[in-house]
Amino acid sequence: MKVLMFGWEFPPHISGGLGTACYGLVKGLVHHNQDIIFVVPKLWGDEEPLADFVNASDIEIDYREKKFIDTWKNLTYLEINSFLVPYLGPQEFEKYTDYTLHHRSDVDETVFSNKYEFSGKYGKNLMEEVSRYALVATQIAKMKDHDIIHAHDWLAYPAGIAAKQISGKPLVAHIHATQFDRAGQGGAQGPVFEMEKAGLLAADHVVAVSHLTRNIVIEKYGVDPDKVSVLHNAVLDASIIHSTIRKNVPEKIVTFLGRITFQKGPEYFVEAAKKVIDRDPNVRFVMAGSGDLLNRMVERVAELGMGTRFHFTGFLKGQDVDDMYAISDVYVMPSVSEPFGIAPLEAVRHNTPVIISKQSGVAEVLRNAIKIDFWDVDAMADAIFGLLHYESIARMFKELGSEELKNLKWEHVAAKLVTVYEKLHKQQP
Template structure:
């Protein structure tokens, strides 16, 4: 099977879990001898050679050709006046955007007579790049032989739709997060939602990263449940990491590591921290990450008088992430709506017991973790306190969690995906 796959980032140049998931999935597909043509807006040259990579910045298109004109006529994009991450919340997203429909008369013809240098980032020209990416996809689908199309999240859906129109091959939409996750169950609207909806409806099949996400796709986007398969994420390596790093503080450390946005529930972590410190002041809390709620969280910590016991690290990556997991005594993911959530699996790899919200997809596969409702700060505080003060309980979760990881490998996920590929490929048009 030869798969034409569209994504927006690939390790080592990533800003979140989407690129990591693409990496793991491609590694798993390699185990099952699947050929992948992986298209990204920008390659840096240091990517691991796991696929037939195509750098969209190297592909030349000529707008005078009708196929490009037809594609462009169907595309809209945003003018974005602030840098953003791929899963920005609705309120923050709308604050920085101006939705504009662009016709051919708005664009110089010469722009499309040569290559376009994509930034590969989530910056002020994001939606313009999404639209141009679809133009490039039109050319790639014409010249690259493939059996089906696989696209990751809304950023790549217009490209997949354009590729399908050219090649006629089946299109699989892989959804890692919906606009309802980012904006809340009642707040999804605007251009990102419309792109997402168009992609899901145009797809011949949809892959959801959890049953939780499938439920949203069916109920909020009006998709037939028979069209959706659940494909849980996994870990790149199931082995337990033994770190040599040492803590430089005597207190126990409780960590939140993720985007500091509505979706991740940072405010509930802060409120639970206060309750724990009231019972035991010898605990330090860490919030690692960036996001639109960062300043609000800093202000709330100060208001609660926890400034000496609460630390904000900013965005961490690479070894710093590993070190943070390693020195943590408890990892907490209190997400309000988490399609999956790979971070708890990474925490388990570092032999750190985890507390996760019941509103997360990872709760479907990680059985040996304490699960609480995101809003129940009393239960969260009790769980944190229990893991810190009852070593036998923490030890049990560490041991059972490490065993559980052995079944959460990307090669197992890829085996299920190959079955979906074959079924879709063998269906009669």
């Protein structure tokens, strides 16, 4: 099967989990002998040659052609005086929206120039880039022979829809995160929501990264349940990481590692920490990461008087992240809404026991973890205490967790996806 795939990023140039997931999926599909044409806004040249990469920045279009005009007409909903960065919390989100209102560049003109240099980032011209990306898709759909169109997240949905209009091939909309995960209940409005909804409804099949996300797609976007299937994410490397790092404090360490934003539920971690420290002073808590709620968390920790037991590291990357996992005795991911959430699997690779919220997709695949409701700080505190004090449970997680990881392979995910492709291909008139 020849798959025309639209994604916003591809390793090594990524800013979030989306690129990693695309990479894993493409690798799995190649394993099953699928031919992939992967379109990214900007190609850097150092991508692993797994697919026929198409650099959207290289595609020339003639805006006088009727097909582009038609596509543009269908994209009018992009002309909205707001600006959105896809993976920010509501407060940052608001800040950026304000900013663009006052610095708005005129979308129409730049989009219709012959060639367009994409940044491929989530910058202030994002909406413009998404629109232009869709126009480019129209051209690519004409140039490149394909059987299936596959678009990842809302950024690529307009492109997917445009390609489908040209070639008439079945469209698979892959959903890695919804606007409800990013913005909470306020997600039900604005251009991103509209684009997500248009993409999901136009798709012949929707692939969600968890049952949690599948339910959102059905309930909040009104997508027919029969055309939504679940493909959980997998891990690229399931091997156990044996770190040589030694922690230099005698106490046990409990860690939160992620963006400090509403979506990740950091405040519940702080409240649970207080409950644990009240009973057991021989524990240290670490909040690693940055985000719009960081200052509020620092204030709350001070207010609770546990500053000598609760530490902030700021944003971590590379080896520091690995070291943090390695010296942790418990890793907690209290996400309020997490479509999948790959971080706990990284913790498992470091033999660190994990506590995850039931509101995360990863809870559907990881058995050897304690699962709690994100708001239930009593249960969270209790789980932390249990993992720190009752040895056998941590031992079991170590034994079984690594076994479990071995079963989360991208080849398995891709195999399921191929059956979806084949079914759609057969159903074509």
